[in-house]
Amino acid sequence: MLSLNNDSDIPLYSQLSTQIMESIVRGDLSTGDTLPSVRVLAGDLGVNMHTVNKSYHELESKGIIEIVPKKGAVIKANEQKISAKRIEILSEEFRPIVVEALVNGMKKEEIHQIITNIIIKIKKED
Amino acid sequence: MLSLNNDSDIPLYSQLSTQIMESIVRGDLSTGDTLPSVRVLAGDLGVNMHTVNKSYHELESKGIIEIVPKKGAVIKANEQKISAKRIEILSEEFRPIVVEALVNGMKKEEIHQIITNIIIKIKKED
DNA sequence: AATCTGTTCTATTTCGTCTATAACAAACAT
DNA sequence: ATGTTTGTTATAGACGAAATAGAACAGATT
Incomplete structure (x- = not known):
């Protein structure tokens, strides 16, 4: 379950990126799975659409996901x-x-x- | 030797704190040694006095050094x-x-x- | 006596974060 | 085919952190 802390000194979009990466490491998200749309996830988390968008692009720059315009964000296979x-x-x-x-x-x-x-700790949490 | 990178996304005062800690780890600075005054070090590094001051206080909050007002900053003995x-x-x-x-x-x-x-790497550098 | 010290204060500039709103064109659903 | 959803782009504003600048103070040092 994703949850952001507004009082943290870590930017919201970074918190989100880290939590998504943890979900992947934990196996809750696998190659080919699609992430929620930026609008939907923003609504769930109570943050702005652009904040989620920034997180997705951060993940894309790290090679974790692939963003297909007008379609969605997909978990990429990790490089061997x-x-x-x-x-x-x-x-x-x-x-x-x-x-x-x-x-x-x-x-x-x-x-x-x-x-x-x-x-x-990461692999045990839910 | 201390050197700061203005183009880094890491704050100057944090860079300085890290480099001072590295000097301690390396043995270049030992318990009881005094750091340069905020004005002198600021002059050497080409930054503002307040930037060095902020770094010193960050180190003090971490328990690394002790700041004696009107005197100077001294390396503390690391907790056992x-x-x-x-x-x-x-x-x-x-x-x-x-x-x-x-x-x-x-x-x-x-x-x-x-x-x-x-x-x-840290222990080898000079 | 003069200098150096950390401290405190005010002020300004710059940048990153976050929000808000709106519009666009492509993909999708029914 | 129509309406919804998608990521994208643009503009705008609020807010705080980082960094700079200059000045003044009182204690420590020389």
Whole structure:
């Protein structure tokens, strides 16, 4: 179930993108499935149409979905091999958080444990 | 050496905070060391005094440094035991990036490898 | 005594987010 | 065929964060 938090400092469209990606990881959404129209989902979530539209385009730029104008948004099959460029982008996103963990005295294994727990958490939630 | 990127979508004060934390992790800054005054560092980096001030206060809120009014900013000793609350905060920050990695088809071990590489990279840089 | 320090205040510019409304042309449903 | 739904595009406004600028203050340093 999707739900956005207005009080968060994370933009609504980013929250939505992340939650849709979580649904895919969890298996609730699979390759070929279509997402609700921007108007319908906006109505369900109580946000503006453009906010949902922005999220969909963010997902499209990440290669997660395909937007067919006048038709809808479809979940794409995930690439079998992740590109080196994508890994580089992910690394840059991970970096500041890893630094913060390290400066707090955490060891590599403890950070790995946090990652492991997050993965477990994502796959268990509904 | 500190250097900020004006074209980045990451705020200047956040970039600065991260780089200072990296210096600590790397050992270039140790407990008891004092940071440059907000005016001096701002001059070196070519940014406004308030931008550096904001970074220092962000670091103080994270418990990394201590600001003594009219004196300066000093690197604090890192807590021997990281609090559960801090781990929770870090987890929430890690989460969306982990999701993005998973939706790209990465496995747990591959994400661990990215983390490991980041740590190596941080400690090697100058 | 002069300088340097972080602090506080006011002000302005710029940009991203979010909302709102409207119109368009293509796809779809009945 | 008609009416609805679709994503797209455009314009507009409100709001807050980021960043800059300049000035003044009082305590610490030299």
